[in-house]
Amino acid sequence: NAGVTQTPKFQVLKTGQSMTLQCAQDMNHEYMSWYRQDPGMGLRLIHYSVGAGITDQGEVPNGYNVSRSTTEDFPLRLLSAAPSQTSVYFCASSLQGDGDTQYFGPGTRLTVL
Amino acid sequence: EDKVVQSPLSLVVHEGDTVTLNCSYEVTNFRSLLWYKQEKKAPTFLFMLTSSGIEKKSGRLSSILDKKELFSILNITATQTGDSAVYLCAVEAVKYGNKLVFGAGTILRVKS
Numbered sequence: 001n002a003g004v005t006q007t008p009k010f011q012v013l014k015t016g017q018s019m020t021l022q023c024a025q026d027m028n029h030e031y032m033s034w035y036r037q038d039p040g041m042g043l044r045l046i047h048y049s050v051g052a053g054i055t056d057q058g059e060v061p062n063g064y065n066v067s068r069s070t071t072e073d074f075p076l077r078l079l080s081a082a083p084s085q086t087s088v089y090f091c092a093s094s095l096q097g098d099g100d101t102q103y104f105g106p107g108t109r110l111t112v113l
Numbered sequence: 114e115d116k117v118v119q120s121p122l123s124l125v126v127h128e129g130d131t132v133t134l135n136c137s138y139e140v141t142n143f144r145s146l147l148w149y150k151q152e153k154k155a156p157t158f159l160f161m162l163t164s165s166g167i168e169k170k171s172g173r174l175s176s177i178l179d180k181k182e183l184f185s186i187l188n189i190t191a192t193q194t195g196d197s198a199v200y201l202c203a204v205e206a207v208k209y210g211n212k213l214v215f216g217a218g219t220i221l222r223v224k225s
Contacts, residue, residue: 041217043201102213107155
């Protein structure tokens with residue numbers, strides 16, 4: 001199993017540009033989520049999904065969209081990037097949403113100029 | 114608002130020292146508290162605690178939860194340079210579909 005994969009690893013955007021961060025898992029996990037990690041603030045939940053076709057907002061959803069058309073994929077879209085979205089983004093998945101079985105992807109470091 | 118606070122924010126110790134990392138929380142509908150280790154990449158799971166007073170142990174690392182006082186500690190004995198990392202505390206709260214609320218982390222540096 002590849003586990004949780006994320007692409008790209010690094011990205012630089014200009015303010016106002018749009019892009020999609022990709023996340024995929026091959027463990028047949030129902031739960032997937034996106035976090036952002038900023039210095040001094042830990043990881044904060046952006047959006048999550050409890051299964052294909054179902055998504056919901058987390059703690060900091062503004063400026064981000066998600067969709068879950070398949071069990072495997074959970075892309076995160078930035079419609080109009082802002083400097084405040086400069087961060088490291090982690091995707092995670094778990095079988096049933098339990099914290100001890102949550103697998104994290106390697107992260108995407110995003111810089112918005 | 115759910116909140117997880119870790120202390121200290123950072124510390125530097127020498128190999129062989131024992132360290133104690135603290136995590137306090139205020140969350141509604143607490144389910145569990147978790148510790149992760151992060152070394153310049155994705156967090157890796159260390160412990161999950163659900164009951165007060167029951168110590169979880171793995172090698173030189175141990176952790177305990179106090180649900181009355183709403184805190185947990187992570188102890189690392191005989192520290193090694195490989196223990197240098199950010200240690201994250203997270204609380205699983207039944208608010209965002211059982212997702213995790215993280216603290217800011219404690220940066221630990223072990224000098225040889």
